[in-house]
Each structure stands twice: as structure tokens, then as C-alpha cells.
Amino acid sequence: MSLNLALQDLSQKSDEFVTSLMKRAKSLSDDLATAGSTLKQTDHCLHILRVLRKDLHDIVPTLLTRSKPLAYSDLLGVLLSYEFMNQAFARPTSGIDPPPSTDSPSVNTAQHDTSSTSPSSQSGKSGRGCGGRGGRFHPQGNSSAQVTALITKLATEFSIKDLGPLGFFLGIEAVPQPNGGAPFDDPTCYRSIGGALQYMTLTCPDVAFTVNRACQYMHAPTMDHWSHVKRILRYLKQSCSHGLLVECSSKATLQAFSDADLAGSSSDHRSTGAYAIYLGPNLISWSSRKQKTVARSSTKAEYKGLADASTELIRLESLFQELSFLIQGPPIL
CATH class of the missing domain: 1.10.1200 (Non-ribosomal Peptide Synthetase Peptidyl Carrier Protein; Chain A)
Incomplete structure (x- = not known):
């Protein structure tokens, strides 16, 4: 054959x-x-x-x-x-109508637990394709009826245990909010002001971090985000007479200071790195932004901050060489 x-x-x-x-x-x-x-x-x-x-x-x-x-x-x-x-x-389950095909719930699965049991496993049915093993699931979706229907259907085929509302997932705490906050009624205004504030960071490094944080929610701002923006505007209004002191100095040395926290962002656990570079007594370059990767230790976050500051130092040193501006001694980090 x-x-x-x-x-x-x-x-x-x-x-x-x-x-x-x-x-x-x-x-x-x-x-x-x-x-x-x-x-x-x-x-x-x-x-x-x-x-x-x-x-x-x-x-x-x-x-x-x-x-x-x-x-x-x-x-x-x-x-x-x-x-x-x-x-x-x-395949429909007895007693529960199948969910509509146009609006299927999303499901996030967490870690497996071989000790979990369900009514289907207690009645002598083992999970088909799972070798009888149990599993723990964190079903999430915007329709509780469809989530319930999905859990029931999974229970007919697998030995699972519903852990209830999501509290922690992969070490990240999940805090449920009904709508994620009341939406702001004029998102165009929010985006316009947020874009203008980006230019303020060129001369106001003290608001660089807060402005960057506010601009992360331009796609769907809420009233809480708008309150945050208004607080920045009030701060700028009260400190408009403040500024960077630029003084004449014969000292032409490059000095850089860097720092970083560990998992400072509660939303994605990424660290925030910052640096400030001085030419003599004058501040000429600065940055405060979240790192692109998640640091597993404070040492790794600090080294990433040092690497960013070193990159900027090398760029400035090359710029001064092109301008024929002599730097006194090697840069200090």
C-alpha cells in the first residue's frame, strides 16, 4: 500500500x-x-x-x-x-450558547500546574492532548459571558483550574480599572500641548522626564493624564524666570554625570537612565529617558546609563574637533 x-x-x-x-x-x-x-x-x-x-x-x-x-x-x-x-x-457546550464568531474573547495563559484538578478530571476524563496533566489559566476579556463559556469548553477537554481575577502575571502586578480612567474629551488638545512641551525640554531639563512620561499616553489620554499636563504647565509658569546659567570660563573640560534607577516604571519595569554633561561650569547636554531593555539588576541599569553618557561624550568630542575647539584633557565620566 x-x-x-x-x-x-x-x-x-x-x-x-x-x-x-x-x-x-x-x-x-x-x-x-x-x-x-x-x-x-x-x-x-x-x-x-x-x-x-x-x-x-x-x-x-x-x-x-x-x-x-x-x-x-x-x-x-x-x-x-x-x-x-x-x-x-x-463546538457548543451543553447549557451555554457558543460565543459569537465576531467577538471572541482574548485569553492569556499563565504557568502550568500539574497538581490542579477539575470536575472533568475527577470524573475520570483526562485532558486530550495533555496526557492527563492539569493547567492553570488566567482568562481575560471584555465579555464575562464569553470568558465563562470558553472556560467551560476548555474544562471539557483539559484538566484546568480557574485562578479568578488576574492579580500578578510574570511578576507584574495587574490592577484592574473599569475603563482605565475617564477619557479626556479633547485628545487633539492634549497632543498639541504635549508636542509643544517636547520643545521646552531643550531649555528646561528639569521637566524632561515628566514631559516624556506625559507624552506616552497621547494615543488615549485620560483626565488623570490631563491633570498631569496642567501641573507641568503651572510649574513652568511659576519658574519662567529661572534658567540655565551660562558663564564665560577659561576652563574647557568635558565632564559627564550619569545615574539610573532600577525598574522605576511600574507599567513595564524598565529603568530610567539620565546623564548631564558640562563644558567647564556650563551644562550643554542632558537626557532623561527609559532604557530600551529591562535590567535584571541595578548594576546592569547603571552600566547602561554609563554607556549612554559615554556615547554622548564621544559625539560631543567629535563635534568640537570638527569645530577646531580644543578640549583640555580627556573627558571625565
Whole structure:
């Protein structure tokens, strides 16, 4: 019997799942190789795609038109995911109407827990495809009815435990808010003022950090964010007579000071690095911004701040050389 005929006979079984189909197809391919008729991996995958169950046919065109050649391991992962989503959303559960296809809830899964149990596991049913293992899930969505329906459907196939409202995920505390704060009624005004404040940081380094923080919410500002912007404006109005002191000095040395906190941002746990560079007694360059990566220690955050300050020092030193301005001694960091 050829591989194609064997797989067609295999796929006619109504209870055939992807895992079993792929395992048997691999066994048939190995038998052909032993008999001296080696089957290419791409041909092996194409044979499998031809005999998939009807509920998996929708994904076949996508897999056939992809630019990267199909690999057995890739095909297995894609088909398992697609089969699971079909079972989770397409098959109704007794007592609960299936969620509308136009508004499916989003689901975030947390760490697995092999000791968890559910009514389905206690009744002797093991999670299909999970080897009987339990799992913990943090379902999140904007529709409580659809989340409940999804949990019930998952419980029919897997041994899971609902941990309830999300409190912590990957070490980050989640504080639920009904709407994330009352939205500001004029976001265009907020964006206009936020953009203007960016120019103020060129001469007012003391507001660089607060302005940068306010501008992170231009896509959807709330009333709390607007109050923050108004506080910046009040500060600037009261300190408009203050400024940077620039004095004449014969001392032409470059000095840089840098600092960084550790996970100062509660939203993404990224550190904030800052530096200030002086030419003699005059401040000529400064920065205060969040680092692009999450630092695992205060030492790493400090070194990242030093690297940013060193980069700016090198740029300024090169600029002064082009201007034929002599710096007294090497830069000090």
C-alpha cells in the first residue's frame, strides 16, 4: 500500500486527531525509507495536508502558499494549534450558547500546574492532548459571558483550574480599572500641548522626564493624564524666570554625570537612565529617558546609563574637533 492510500485510510476515522495522524504518517514514512524509497520532508507534509479532516481544510491554502518550505515539526505545531482553536470555539457546550464568531474573547495563559484538578478530571476524563496533566489559566476579556463559556469548553477537554481575577502575571502586578480612567474629551488638545512641551525640554531639563512620561499616553489620554499636563504647565509658569546659567570660563573640560534607577516604571519595569554633561561650569547636554531593555539588576541599569553618557561624550568630542575647539584633557565620566 502506498503512503497516500495508507493515510487516506487513516483519515477516514472520525476520531482521528492531529497527533495520532502525524505519528502514524511518520511511521509510514520511516517504513518507506527502510524499504529504500526515501520520502522528502516537504512531500511528507503535502501527503498529510491532502488527508486532513474537513474541519482542518481552511488552513491548508495558507500552509501551501507560505514562502518557507514546510517542515514536519512546524506542521505539527500549526495543526495542533488550529485543531485546539476549532475545538475550543466551534463546538457548543451543553447549557451555554457558543460565543459569537465576531467577538471572541482574548485569553492569556499563565504557568502550568500539574497538581490542579477539575470536575472533568475527577470524573475520570483526562485532558486530550495533555496526557492527563492539569493547567492553570488566567482568562481575560471584555465579555464575562464569553470568558465563562470558553472556560467551560476548555474544562471539557483539559484538566484546568480557574485562578479568578488576574492579580500578578510574570511578576507584574495587574490592577484592574473599569475603563482605565475617564477619557479626556479633547485628545487633539492634549497632543498639541504635549508636542509643544517636547520643545521646552531643550531649555528646561528639569521637566524632561515628566514631559516624556506625559507624552506616552497621547494615543488615549485620560483626565488623570490631563491633570498631569496642567501641573507641568503651572510649574513652568511659576519658574519662567529661572534658567540655565551660562558663564564665560577659561576652563574647557568635558565632564559627564550619569545615574539610573532600577525598574522605576511600574507599567513595564524598565529603568530610567539620565546623564548631564558640562563644558567647564556650563551644562550643554542632558537626557532623561527609559532604557530600551529591562535590567535584571541595578548594576546592569547603571552600566547602561554609563554607556549612554559615554556615547554622548564621544559625539560631543567629535563635534568640537570638527569645530577646531580644543578640549583640555580627556573627558571625565
